[in-house]
Amino acid sequence: MKNPIARRIYDYTRNFPPFNLMERETLLELCESAEVKHLSIDQFLFKKGETPHSKVYLVREGALHLYGEEGEQLILLETHDEGDVVGLRPLISEDNYAASAKAEEESIIYAFGIEEFEKIMQQNAVVSNYLLRTFAALARSRFDTNEKAKIFLHHGQKMPDDFPLIEVQTIRASKEPVTCRPSDSIQAATKLMSDRRVGSMLVTNPEGCPIGIFTDRDLRQRIAGGAFDPAEAVSNIMVSPVVTIAPEMTVADVQILMVKHKIHHLCVTVDGTDGTPVVGVVSDHDLLVVQANNPATLIREIRRARIGEQLAVIRDKAEILLKKYIYQEVNIMFISTIMSEINDALIARANQLAEEEMISDGRAKPPVKFCWLGLGSEGRREQLLRTDQDNALIYENVPAEQEESVKAYFLHYAKIVTSILHQAGFAYCPANMMASNPQWCLPLKEWKKNFSGWINSGTSAALLHGNIFFDYRPLHGAPELAEALTQFIFEELDDKTIFFARLAKNALENPPPLSFFRNFVVERGGVHKDKFDIKSRAMMPLADAARVLILKNRISGVHNTVRRLQRMAEIEPQNADVYEQAADAYEIFMRYRALQGLKDMNTGRYFDPAELNKLERVNLRNSFKPIDEIQTLLKVRFQTAFLG
Amino acid sequence: MFDFFKKRFKKQPDHLPAFWATYLALFEDRFAKNCSFRDFRFVVFDTETTGFDLKNDRVCQIGAVAVQNNTIQLRDFFDTLVYQDTGGGSKVKEIHGLRDKTIQTGMDEKKAVEAFIQYLGNxxxxxxxxxxxxxxxxxxLKRHFGPGFKLKNKFLDTAHxxxxxxPLSAYAVENPADYALDILAGKYGIDLHDRHTxxxxxxxxxxxxxxxxxxLEKRGVMTIGSLIA
Structure with a gap:
């Protein structure tokens, strides 16, 4: 006997994947065994850790939210509304539910039997592929990614890495130059200058071409000289001819001309000669502004800084530079190189200042060789905006009787360094992952012991430390200590298949951050409620994956995630696509994070997806795809499924 | 036990039809009115009839589906056409759309009602x-099996x-038309396609x-007893 109601279920269900991929008879039969469930608001369909139901669910009416847990906090993972399929897990694995599904509205849910579903999957490859893929990540067509260049909407303009810093920096002429005619009176001209608050006046012919210039300085000399009549024509006091320059000028061009002619203003014309109209004026002040914000000058200033507050001011200027680069869509690798040079210089300077302070406090020079390490994003040369400090210190092994005093010395030293960095705007690490923590200020042998512990224990805390510490980079002191440690780590890692599998599994903790079909995965609660966490949801999965792969290949000295992925593409040409796309995606995440950070005046880690425009959303969403691809690769390569 | 049984149903013939004996046996246990209504099997049913006269009109279709734990169990359903000699004059065929010819294909009424009782259970x-x-x-039931044969089940009326x-105050001015199935379905956002089967x-x-x-559950109605009250 056929149940006529099944037809109603069918009529609705057949509009949505994977049901629309099933044959009519098959789907009708599936609908015969359906259940129609009612959920009140806040009622759970299933809870995390619950043994899987023998059902797959389709939302018919209302909405469900899927929550994960992070400690005490509920994290909103996905939103499902009408036509969305929920609870596929029992189809694919025997694990308990990994998330909780709760009704956000009164909901009507269609429930279909797992057994019937499995039968269909066995018979219909399209359906099973769809379900497997959907479960593995998000619904997407693999074919989209064939033409890789097209999946990202705007690549940053590429710039060569040996881009000379200061000389080719372009400068802007002041817009809309103030001009007058040769016959105008000095009084009228100076009034205009004061109204428009400019220090110079260009005198032009009727065609707009420059025939002379006069400046505040010329005027002062004239008044001081005594012979001065305000009614006099401007042509009598202007300096002529004018030194002109084309709009495509660099700092170097401007400097050369100003020095050569001993002048402070250059007239910018259409083609750089005085036979074409004026388009602007460049003053030595403009030059000063540009120079104050160029990396080379900033680094010079850093090296001269005496206190943390000075470093903070310089780092603020670096941020202005960053803003300019970001808005001009300068290649993100170029930007991160510049910014990490600046950060490195700043951290090195903080170290020097600390050494000086130790000496002026009457303490001796460092008793043994040591090396200051940058960890995390600073270690990876990815820190664009100031985030929390993550650092550590290695010093040479010392005889047992000196251990205590040497450690005390370096702890005190590290305390000074971290406090200078704090003044410079790098907040203290809330997890106290800093060289001033006795745990992270250790002789080489202790560090070796730590790493070997992390590599061999495989606890989640060990993996967390591993993730942060494996990205270390020497920033000050004796780099050979860091190199010795790296050497040791690679030896220790040899044949540690299980450790790599654990590390890989850890890198899979954050799946691609899109919900089933469309929504961004946002934070459920806390101060960042409803915000998207680009760091942990988009960047960390890639950074973690790149680290595992690069460690496995025993490559040291490549810290940056993008560079690591590019290196992997060279090593494994067969997977070059995956790695290159992941590298591109990472660049895009870095850019978005910087943009958001500059906009919101913070680290840019959390932002509201609703604030993105459609193009940005699509661009970001496309960039999530490589996360899934690289995670699939990790799963297979490191056999993570065999880990409990 | 048997005495009690006989006494209680003394109006009924000594030789009960087997399906009826089985049905009655299901009601021997005391009704567990303090249990959560979620544990109970509900049978939601509807009849199509030749008219609205309880004495003279006849059932021509019975349809039902079971609900348990706030879930409609599609597998647990009942759907039967009932044969009636309508003499070509069914008054409500405009409503339910069952043509006389269709009704002619229906099951014998006695068998249909028996099957429904078996499906219904307690x-x-x-x-x-x-x-x-x-x-x-x-x-x-009365026509086919005699007086005393009637449904023993507890029941609920969705209109009620x-x-x-x-709120109580709303009772005063209530209009019966407000409680028509179509109106309520509209109010609760329930699709009305293929109505009137x-x-x-x-x-x-x-x-x-x-x-x-x-x-009602949100207002503290948790037990079957309080739901039926």
Whole structure:
């Protein structure tokens, strides 16, 4: 006997994947065994850790939210509304539910039997592929990614890495130059200058071409000289001819001309000669502004800084530079190189200042060789905006009787360094992952012991430390200590298949951050409620994956995630696509994070997806795809499924 | 036990039909009115009839679907056409759209009612304006099996349940038309396609039942006893 109601279920269900991929008879039969469930608001369909139901669910009416847990906090993972399929897990694995599904509205849910579903999957490859893929990540067509260049909407303009810093920096002429005619009176001209608050006046012919210039300085000399009549024509006091320059000028061009002619203003014309109209004026002040914000000058200033507050001011200027680069869509690798040079210089300077302070406090020079390490994003040369400090210190092994005093010395030293960095705007690490923590200020042998512990224990805390510490980079002191440690780590890692599998599994903790079909995965609660966490949801999965792969290949000295992925593409040409796309995606995440950070005046880690425009959303969403691809690769390569 | 049985149903013939004995046995246990209603099997049903006269009209279709734990169990359903000699003059065919010819293909009424009783078991009956549908079934039982044969099940009327959701003051001016199935379905956002087949209406009634009961549950109605009250 056929149940006529099944037809109603069918009529609705057949509009949505994977049901629309099933044959009519098959789907009708599936609908015969359906259940129609009612959920009140806040009622759970299933809870995390619950043994899987023998059902797959389709939302018919209302909405469900899927929550994960992070400690005490509920994290909103996905939103499902009408036509969305929920609870596929029992189809694919025997694990308990990994998330909780709760009704956000009164909901009507269609429930279909797992057994019937499995039968269909066995018979219909399209359906099973769809379900497997959907479960593995998000619904997407693999074919989209064939033409890789097209999946990202705007690549940053590429710039060569040996881009000379200061000389080719372009400068802007002041817009809309103030001009007058040769016959105008000095009084009228100076009034205009004061109204428009400019220090110079260009005198032009009727065609707009420059025939002379006069400046505040010329005027002062004239008044001081005594012979001065305000009614006099401007042509009598202007300096002529004018030194002109084309709009495509660099700092170097401007400097050369100003020095050569001993002048402070250059007239910018259409083609750089005085036979074409004026388009602007460049003053030595403009030059000063540009120079104050160029990396080379900033680094010079850093090296001269005496206190943390000075470093903070310089780092603020670096941020202005960053803003300019970001808005001009300068290649993100170029930007991160510049910014990490600046950060490195700043951290090195903080170290020097600390050494000086130790000496002026009457303490001796460092008793043994040591090396200051940058960890995390600073270690990876990815820190664009100031985030929390993550650092550590290695010093040479010392005889047992000196251990205590040497450690005390370096702890005190590290305390000074971290406090200078704090003044410079790098907040203290809330997890106290800093060289001033006795745990992270250790002789080489202790560090070796730590790493070997992390590599061999495989606890989640060990993996967390591993993730942060494996990205270390020497920033000050004796780099050979860091190199010795790296050497040791690679030896220790040899044949540690299980450790790599654990590390890989850890890198899979954050799946691609899109919900089933469309929504961004946002934070459920806390101060960042409803915000998207680009760091942990988009960047960390890639950074973690790149680290595992690069460690496995025993490559040291490549810290940056993008560079690591590019290196992997060279090593494994067969997977070059995956790695290159992941590298591109990472660049895009870095850019978005910087943009958001500059906009919101913070680290840019959390932002509201609703604030993105459609193009940005699509661009970001496309960039999530490589996360899934690289995670699939990790799963297979490191056999993570065999880990409990 | 048997004495008690005989005494209680003394009006009925000594030789009960087997299906009826089985049915009655299901009601021997005391009704567990303090249990959560979620544990109970509800049968939501609807009848199509030749007219609205409880004495003279006849059932021509019975449709039902079961609800348990706030879930409609599509597998647990009942859908039967009932043969009636309508003499070509069914008054309500405009409503239910069952042509006389279709009704001619139906099951013998006695067998249909027996099958329905077997399907029903001791479930709690749910129907919209339940008195009419229950009355039709009881009339049929009486005609085919004799006096004393009538439904023993507890029952719920979705129209009545809906009234319980209203504040008392609203009772005064209530209009019976406000409680028509179409109106309530519209109010609760339930699709009305394929209305007026018995099982189609039973399904709409079942969805209505789930939604109303969820609201009563929020007001502290948890046990089957308090739901039926």
């Amino acid at each position: 479930a709690v009956i749910v129907a919209h304006h339940a008195a009419f549908d229950i009355g039709m079934i009881n009339q049929s 349940l809906e009234k319980r959701l209203k 018995a099982i189609g209406d039973a399904f709409i009634t079942a969805l209505l039942f789930l939604k109303i009961v969820a609201r």
